[in-house]
Amino acid sequence: METASSAKLPDGAKARRVYLSLCDQISDGRLCDGETLPGEQKLAEAYSVSRVTVRRALDALSAAGLIEKRIGSGTRVCSKSLTEKRAAMNFNTLMPQLVEMGQSTTARLLSFSYSQPPDYVAQALALNANEKAQIATRVRLADNVPFSHLTTYVPTHIARNYSENDLATTPLFKLLERSGVQIDAAHQSVSASLAGPEVAEALEVAEGSALLSMKRIVRDIDGNGVEYLSGLYRPDMFSLEMPLVRTGKGEARHWEPAIGQTGQDENEQVRP
Amino acid sequence: METASSAKLPDGAKARRVYLSLCDQISDGRLCDGETLPGEQKLAEAYSVSRVTVRRALDALSAAGLIEKRIGSGTRVCSKSLTEKRAAMNFNTLMPQLVEMGQSTTARLLSFSYSQPPDYVAQALALNANEKAQIATRVRLADNVPFSHLTTYVPTHIARNYSENDLATTPLFKLLERSGVQIDAAHQSVSASLAGPEVAEALEVAEGSALLSMKRIVRDIDGNGVEYLSGLYRPDMFSLEMPLVRTGKGEARHWEPAIGQTGQDENEQVRP
DNA sequence: TATTTCTGTATTAAGCTTAATACAACTTTT
DNA sequence: AAAAGTTGTATTAAGCTTAATACAGAAATA
Numbered sequence: 073m074e075t076a077s078s079a080k081l082p083d084g085a086k087a088r089r090v091y092l093s094l095c096d097q098i099s100d101g102r103l104c105d106g107e108t109l110p111g112e113q114k115l116a117e118a119y120s121v122s123r124v125t126v127r128r129a130l131d132a133l134s135a136a137g138l139i140e141k142r143i144g145s146g147t148r149v150c151s152k153s154l155t156e157k158r159a160a161m162n163f164n165t166l167m168p169q170l171v172e173m174g175q176s177t178t179a180r181l182l183s184f185s186y187s188q189p190p191d192y193v194a195q196a197l198a199l200n201a202n203e204k205a206q207i208a209t210r211v212r213l214a215d216n217v218p219f220s221h222l223t224t225y226v227p228t229h230i231a232r233n234y235s236e237n238d239l240a241t242t243p244l245f246k247l248l249e250r251s252g253v254q255i256d257a258a259h260q261s262v263s264a265s266l267a268g269p270e271v272a273e274a275l276e277v278a279e280g281s282a283l284l285s286m287k288r289i290v291r292d293i294d295g296n297g298v299e300y301l302s303g304l305y306r307p308d309m310f311s312l313e314m315p316l317v318r319t320g321k322g323e324a325r326h327w328e329p330a331i332g333q334t335g336q337d338e339n340e341q342v343r344p
Numbered sequence: 345m346e347t348a349s350s351a352k353l354p355d356g357a358k359a360r361r362v363y364l365s366l367c368d369q370i371s372d373g374r375l376c377d378g379e380t381l382p383g384e385q386k387l388a389e390a391y392s393v394s395r396v397t398v399r400r401a402l403d404a405l406s407a408a409g410l411i412e413k414r415i416g417s418g419t420r421v422c423s424k425s426l427t428e429k430r431a432a433m434n435f436n437t438l439m440p441q442l443v444e445m446g447q448s449t450t451a452r453l454l455s456f457s458y459s460q461p462p463d464y465v466a467q468a469l470a471l472n473a474n475e476k477a478q479i480a481t482r483v484r485l486a487d488n489v490p491f492s493h494l495t496t497y498v499p500t501h502i503a504r505n506y507s508e509n510d511l512a513t514t515p516l517f518k519l520l521e522r523s524g525v526q527i528d529a530a531h532q533s534v535s536a537s538l539a540g541p542e543v544a545e546a547l548e549v550a551e552g553s554a555l556l557s558m559k560r561i562v563r564d565i566d567g568n569g570v571e572y573l574s575g576l577y578r579p580d581m582f583s584l585e586m587p588l589v590r591t592g593k594g595e596a597r598h599w600e601p602a603i604g605q606t607g608q609d610e611n612e613q614v615r616p
Numbered sequence: 617t618a619t620t621t622c623t624g625t626a627t628t629a630a631g632c633t634t635a636a637t638a639c640a641a642c643t644t645t646t
Numbered sequence: 647a648a649a650a651g652t653t654g655t656a657t658t659a660a661g662c663t664t665a666a667t668a669c670a671g672a673a674a675t676a
Binding site: 084085088089092093096097100101102104107118119120190191192195245255256257258259260261262263264265266268269279280281282283284285288305307310311312313314315316317318327329330 | 533551
């Protein structure tokens with residue numbers, strides 16, 4: 073789940089569970105920096121496992137630098153390294169606020185092809201049967217730490233309007249709009265999912281970690297699907313932040329997202 | 345991860361991983377209904393495990409009713425039951441659109457106490473040292489299937505202004521506002537995390553499943569923390585949906601969430 | 617019809633995980 | 647100074663997981 077978790081993680085089922093759970097709690101903030109966590113004995117009881125098992129989980133956490141064990145004293149959380157790295161995603165701009173944090177962002181292209189998209193994509197974009205799409209998968213990194221795994225699908229008849237060189241330099245949306253595509257609206261869906269083998273490796277995260285997932289379907293003014301974006305984000309480096317305002321009177325009083333300024337989009341292409 | 349996953353899931357580390365990963369893909373829509381998934385042999389290679397291991401994972405999925413195995417033919421995804429149950433959360437109202445789906449919502453109170461909140465909550469609400477809070481944990485169910493696990497923290501000096509009876513009948517926000525609390529703004533943070541032992545049981549989900557997590561900090565007009573809400577949602581039954589509009593001209597062109605109508609809030613209290 | 621592909625079944629052995637237990641060393645608290 | 651609580655270390659045995667292999671039966675395909 074964490075930066076150094078590409079180190080080895082426990083092999084067994086139970087040890088792994090404990091490890092991932094604690095990992096998650098630390099990066100989530102439920103276990104704060106400096107906080108002393110329950111003794112091995114108590115953890116063993118909490119998770120209904122033996123102390124040896126807890127031990128293995130803690131050893132892995134310690135190796136990952138997430139905790140600090142002190143003989144006779146206890147085990148402390150040590151998440152300084154994490155907290156600082158964490159990037160927020162402003163809900164308004166839908167773009168990580170990396171510039172403000174002085175972090176550099178780079179991208180790595182994992183795959184690029186024109187082939188047939190999976191069913192759910194074809195369906196979402198309302199593609200003709202057997203119509204191919206430009207499929208690109210890339211990982212974005214902040215300070216050399218990967219934080220997002222993005223896959224985009226663009227129908228070939230649209231993707232044909234720009235060259236691969238263009239992709240290397242210009243954000244996808246500008247290319248589309250320059251190609252005469254009239255981008256109108258999009259629908260975004262946020263949820264959570266697990267890190268599979270490939271994604272886990274790409275994001276340098278433990279397989280089985282929780283990831284924030286986003287799907288975005290972009291349509292032109294005629295309602296035709298123009299792009300399908302599927303993104304996975306490391307929760308320890310990324311969260312969707314949104315300010316809310318309580319507005320309305322009486323029975324109609326309710327929450328509403330406060331929207332604001334402008335911004336770029338993170339969805340840009342990179343040369344293979 | 346799924347409804348029936350309270351059935352038994354594989355014990356081993358690897359089998360479990362495969363199971364959870366496939367589970368996740370199905371409820372996520374990456375594996376569509378009716379789709380035939382790769383053969384056991386190919387899956388074994390993809391996950392770098394033996395066929396026996398894949399077999400155990402598939403058996404569990406089959407027992408959970410998520411897939412259908414046909415001798416000689418292959419294995420098909422069978423997610424009808426899921427798709428229909430899925431509730432969307434309208435981003436504008438921040439409330440699940442359950443009414444529209446004709447689903448009934450109930451709540452179950454898991455714990456209720458006045459005690460000292462964890463560090464990160466006290467810090468977020470800027471509580472005085474050792475100041476206690478009303479802590480309530482409850483699970484919300486749609487058609488008897490749990491979909492959210494909510495924990496709220498309210499400073500005692502505020503929670504004292506209403507009775508436990510009030511909590512049973514009236515949404516928390518109305519109680520707060522009736523108590524003279526001037527609710528102004530809130531900040532919400534969306535991320536992902538793993539299901540721990542307790543939460544997994546409460547949500548009837550496999551331990552180690554991915555969950556959508558939300559934290560909301562509510563403040564009054566003086567900036568004092570009034571409520572801290574921590575919510576975990578089953579991604580197979582819940583997603584955060586938000587329509588977007590492409591707006592602005594030239595360089596300033598960007599995405600913006602489209603906001604709209606009113607609605608109630610799901611955050612209401614229930615009698616112990 | 618023949619071939620390929622897939623699931624179902626079975627067996628074996630190696631290896632690892634887990635639990636249970638005991639004790640030593642070190643801190644903190646009483 | 648004593649007691650309680652913590653991590654470190656070690657041992658043992660049971661049990662389970664995993665991999666590797668082989669073959670039978672069913673379905674799709676050529």
